[in-house]
Amino acid sequence: MNTSLRNPLSCIDQPFRQKLAKLGIRSELDLILHLPLRYEDETKLYSIRGAPESKAVLVEGVIIHCEIITRPRRQLICRIEDATGVLSLRFLHFYPNQVKSYTIGTRLRVFGEVRSSFFGMEMIHPRCRIVHEGASLADALTPVYPTTSGITQRNLTKLIQQVLQSDRGADYLAEILPEAVLAKYRLPGFKESTNFLHHPPSETSLAQLESRTHPAWQRIKFDELLAQQLSLRMHYRQRRNYQAPALHQKGYLTKMLRNALSFALTSAQEKVLVEISRDLSTAHPMQRLLQGDVGSGKTIVAALAALQAIENGYQVAIMAPTEILAEQHYQKFLTWLVPLGVKVAWLSGSQRKKERERELTEIAAGHAMLAVGTHALFQEQVQFHRLGLVIVDEQHRFGVHQRLALRYKGTDTNWIPHQLMMSATPIPRTLSMSYYADLDVSVIDQLPPGRLPAMTKLIDESRRDEVITRVREACHAGKQAYWVCPLIEESEVLQLKTAVETYEQLGRIFPDLKIGLVHGQLKVKDKSAVMTAFSLGEIQLLVATTVIEVGVDVPNASLMVIEHAERMGLSQLHQLRGRIGRGNDEGVCVLLYQKPLSQIARERLRIIFEHNDGFEIARQDLNLRGPGEFLGTRQSGVPLLRFADLQCDMDLLEAARETADYMLNHFPENAQCHLQRWLGDRKDYLRV
Template structure:
């Protein structure tokens, strides 16, 4: 199935009909709905309620509490409706009612502001008994409902839903309109052939797909709306199966049978590298190297992820992998997301390989000019003829203009900045390309299985010997003077300091401190000290000069944006200051903090927060203060921010789930993997697979399989 392309089955065409055919959807509304929800009926079905209300949980005026929803029967005793005046928008109409039977002495007022008086006079008559439903408020001792949600007679009680689902709204649309749209779409769900195995259906007591969608929008009881309900678990399982099928298909697209290398016939290049290293690999690094070399010697191309905390020594493992791959004369590339990181890796690798007489080249985009057009073309030509064996670069490495003589390995660093599309593209640059992706952000197992189910995973948990834990301090912005004094003392002791700000310049929409403003402030404060500035909008040469000045100790403080988040390795930097730390994700702050503590010296990280912290922000900063363990932090980050934020914009497309909550449904992942494998093996007509992948088409891997 390596060449599998998704083809939408005819049986589900109706789900992809335009919502323009639905009642009440004119041209104006259509434009908004397309933008906010989506263009098709399936998008409406997947527009999930954010909560549900049990309208008949409270029916007594005697026991109802302020702010609760009540549905009760009352009698209208007085109608106070002023003459309607278009010029007066604050007309107040009051319908005075009293309860029935044991509650006939309890008053309930129905309040309307600016309501059309003719409409009110038509629905309210003195002496009428009505059922009213809405939010109860105690106003100066008198109960009231402002603009009731439902008003009807006893024989039309069924018009008030027992359990009402509430949808997220946007300007120009109310709950009743969205609910009507959903109801109309529910009637158009076609019959599906069951894709789950009968064994799984029986074991988990799962309803069919259609019933689950219906009950998600029209629950019979409040428990039907919970994430642990059988309806939601069934939909989550289906979505996970689609996810796992897409991962398996991508793997089959990338992974190929290959000729096994015989690296022993070459001149023991790895042994020479090991002898040159100024340190010994940790036990954990050696284990990971053996896993990778085993893959390189196997019958199929490698697709492996290497994850390890910041500073755990992934780069040397990557270099060993690259040297192993070029030992038969083929080529290796190291693909990185940013120019700064590319230059950093190039310099590091070049330094290691100089004694081995192995040429390494750096390839950046056409506009990135540390070399002229002629020099760049010469590098591309040398890559094409195979004279350069190791190439470090950015997205330029997968450009159509760049061809390889014999590419056998692609290492992708900081893989969360790249999508699955880039992984596939780089493998298409050679016939048997092994893939090693690296991340310094440890990924929780549930997230790794759903985002990277096509890969085997190696993990480095040990830190190199001699590394000390980074001391983290959390301080309000008002303490900045104390921070500056302590930094002054540190500079006198030859310390180098990172100072990170979130923005480049002031924005009207936020009060974050701009990096340029902070740079000017610190220059004025530390008059006798050189200070460097680095941000993404800088000229490349200026940025390189700033980094080099800081690395060489010519400048003592590097003021920067998050461009230094990954890859920047300056062992003598021992202090990290992060402003507005409450605005960052846990993993990102941990990444930034990892720029210090890269030697045997004491290092510290100061997290400054600008505003009064919310309970969640406080707990996030406390986690960072209490632990340096990236695996613990990543689990907490997933809980607080969700998979999309943790993985980054490129990779979040792989887990853009509608029904799955990884905290609640992680137990379904292994089952989903099993069901996905069974479907790929047994669904010879591919009808079930195509149905599943078409329904859950909102992920990057599936879009790629569609040829998009």
């Protein structure tokens, strides 16, 4: 057998290899796993009169007319005829050699969608082939592959078939799953499934193929989910090989803080504290995700977890994605921990050099037992004396490498710190089982007593005057309000109100109110001054961009107006709404929207109007956006699922999860082979 047949990629030039790489094809195995997007049926030939409308079909006829017309635009028109009728072919893009070959009397076999037009039945831009009478038909459905500029379907089909038929193809298609797994879940073989999907017989149901419910597709999706689960579970197990300080619960500092609090913890907070405390007491690094809806009390749980580390003589780092949130944490931890004799340090990118150096010295010497900050915490010059616990708030906003950098700040190379990640964006169960299967998950699933969900009102921009009246009444009654705008600078494309413009307008509308402005481009000290004034009640109406989305806690603020709510995501709207109703009064969130609304915008507004439960909102958000967008930066560098659909394939996910543990326990070599097949060099993608 010649070399090119054994290795089809060996004779391809570099430019073409680069184009293949854009499709994720770098090896022969990648070609095998480059599966069709859809299929076309060229196994049946229809007569022109018998061809169904609005369906892609194969028709054959002899050219009886061909001409180039120039009005209304330049196009090539051909007419073909069979014994039953005439069909027009319209080409908007064509080449001189195409015109030359389409001579009268030439027999064409065309594939496309038949439509009725002013001139009768026609196909627009059909796929054409010159044939002789009685030419044989395809014996299988025609695969249509994902492609890119410069690579034709014919190129891809030829390469894939060469690999499948090569002497190395048998190695790539070898069965890896144990017989017991195949039998338990009634899965067809990998070779059989792969060959089938690249070359499905003519009698195969197109509906089953396109919905990916055919057993061959089920096998491929199962394998893909299994690779993901194996990788995650392996990393979960590998953590048991790492050492971390065993931070046993001593209780004296945590008891002092509990006694000083003006409120009692909810049973949900107590439950997750038990889980976190148990993990901290072990000599293996905790890697736990703490989920809780807006206002459920994650921060006090983090403070009590931090004190368990501090009681054992270890430092704690708390990282937040924005300065506003980080500073809010800093102020809270100062209030809670300084009376207990715990020194708290503050690090941010905007600090003066002298102040920053002083804080760095306190952290390095171990005098500051708790350090709060933004991404400044994981910069090279930050050295901890004895870091035992890392707490990352709004963890999905940080990239993998940023969180790793902070985790390896522990000075002792023999162990790594425990890690607690917090998120107010609830993660639907399907994502928790798949992309977060390497983490232990704790959930605070109840709000503190007396905390009422905010009332949500949808109001058209045309009723803006009613909203202005409501804001005036609330502020005159001694309450405070937010007015949230999505952009800072004017955009002619989006035509959104800007924070600065709105601030000036509202200043003219409410000359009797004290109005503040905060946005991401303000200097940190100015931003901090405005937020402090709002917290103290010196500002009645705060005009802001979405920098106030997380962490801002002003109990007297009971009204929020969100401009152009139709432009914002569900998670963002829910987070913003969670900033109000934190006092004794029910919060009211007014979503101002502008028509016309797109279908997805209408759906988002419906969901946020009907639901206050963050987990239900997250579930519906996942359905709307899909996992790629929902996950954000958490999975930086992680390949998303190509074939499986978490909404439709929950049963396969459950089976893959169970099989991953079974294979790691009983067939570890098969597990490694499976990872190599599906992830290759990416199998170590999840280290945090």
